[in-house]
Amino acid sequence: MQNPVLPPPVRPFLKWPGGKYRLVDRIRSALGAGRRLIEPFAGSGAVFLNTNYGHFIVADSNLDLIDLYTRLVNAGNELIEASRELFQPETNQSARYYALREEFNGTRHSRRRAALFIYLNRHCYNGLCRYNASGGFNTPFGRYRRPHFPELEMRGFIARAQHARFMQAGFEESMALARHGDVVYCDPPYTPLSRTAHFTDYHTGGFDWKDQERLAQLAQGLASRGIQVVISNHDTVATRALYSTAGARIEGFTVRRLISCDIRRRDRVGELLAVFD
Ligand SMILES: C[S@@+](CC[C@H](N)C(=O)[O-])C[C@H]1O[C@@H](n2cnc3c(N)ncnc32)[C@H](O)[C@@H]1O
Numbered sequence: 519m520q521n522p523v524l525p526p527p528v529r530p531f532l533k534w535p536g537g538k539y540r541l542v543d544r545i546r547s548a549l550g551a552g553r554r555l556i557e558p559f560a561g562s563g564a565v566f567l568n569t570n571y572g573h574f575i576v577a578d579s580n581l582d583l584i585d586l587y588t589r590l591v592n593a594g595n596e597l598i599e600a601s602r603e604l605f606q607p608e609t610n611q612s613a614r615y616y617a618l619r620e621e622f623n624g625t626r627h628s629r630r631r632a633a634l635f636i637y638l639n640r641h642c643y644n645g646l647c648r649y650n651a652s653g654g655f656n657t658p659f660g661r662y663r664r665p666h667f668p669e670l671e672m673r674g675f676i677a678r679a680q681h682a683r684f685m686q687a688g689f690e691e692s693m694a695l696a697r698h699g700d701v702v703y704c705d706p707p708y709t710p711l712s713r714t715a716h717f718t719d720y721h722t723g724g725f726d727w728k729d730q731e732r733l734a735q736l737a738q739g740l741a742s743r744g745i746q747v748v749i750s751n752h753d754t755v756a757t758r759a760l761y762s763t764a765g766a767r768i769e770g771f772t773v774r775r776l777i778s779c780d781i782r783r784r785d786r787v788g789e790l791l792a793v794f795d
Contacts, residue, residue: 530562531671533645552701577692753788761792
């Protein structure tokens with residue numbers, strides 16, 4: 519735990535499935551002291567926004583996400599004004615949503631793309647960031663009564679990002695930057711809960727079991743050089759076996775999670791933190 523007196527949690531400005539905003543206290547208490555935090559699977563940045571390291575590497579394989587962060591930090595006011603225009607009653611309609619989604623998929627203009635990405639994130643179904651085989655954003659309209667324009671959260675992000683380096687990269691590339699004195703927090707796409715423990719060749723969101731194994735190996739390698747790595751995942755027989763074989767300490771807990779499309783159905787599911795140190 520690097521700082522016992524922390525301000526109230528900073529909310530990410532993006533909705534992000536698997537976002538760790540509600541788990542930051544638990545994650546913070548598993549993370550050790552260090553000079554710099556590396557987040558190879560940064561997503562909405564909930565952990566980076568809520569930890570007090572001197573420097574950060576905020577990395578993710580999603581290019582739209584990292585381009586948005588870079589633009590926000592370099593030209594925040596301009597981007598906030600460009601996206602504000604997209605949060606109007608007229609733009610919260612199905613036909614406009616699909617027209618703006620098409621514009622996003624067709625434009626190379628980076629400020630417009632960044633503004634549209636914020637719009638899509640807050641107006642699409644559940645904040646899901648999903649692409650078709652040709653790379654087009656294809657999440658359907660979300661039908662929210664009045665999507666929140668996250669100006670304060672964007673300003674909070676800019677304030678926290680002064681000591682952050684943003685990079686679009688696969689986890690191998692960002693983890694390769696780790697040096698003595700760094701701490702690494704990994705939040706990969708989770709393994710499905712519904713598979714049996716022995717079924718390890720499935721594919722999920724482009725991140726398959728081989729990737730989970732490679733990540734555990736990299737974590738083990740960094741820990742052997744004195745660099746702490748903490749990994750989040752579902753708590754399953756397979757993930758426990760994977761991380762404990764690689765030498766990690768496991769902290770299991772349960773969280774209430776929406777597990778079906780029915781928003782009244784929130785069940786408790788098991789998650790874990792695997793601590794390699
Ligand atoms: C569970 S989410 C992370 C959520 C994040 N901790 C938060 O609080 O918002 C997983 C992230 O991993 C990214 N990702 C998927 N495959 C990746 C890969 N091979 N390398 C790096 N990032 C990847 C996704 O784009 C996604 O943002």
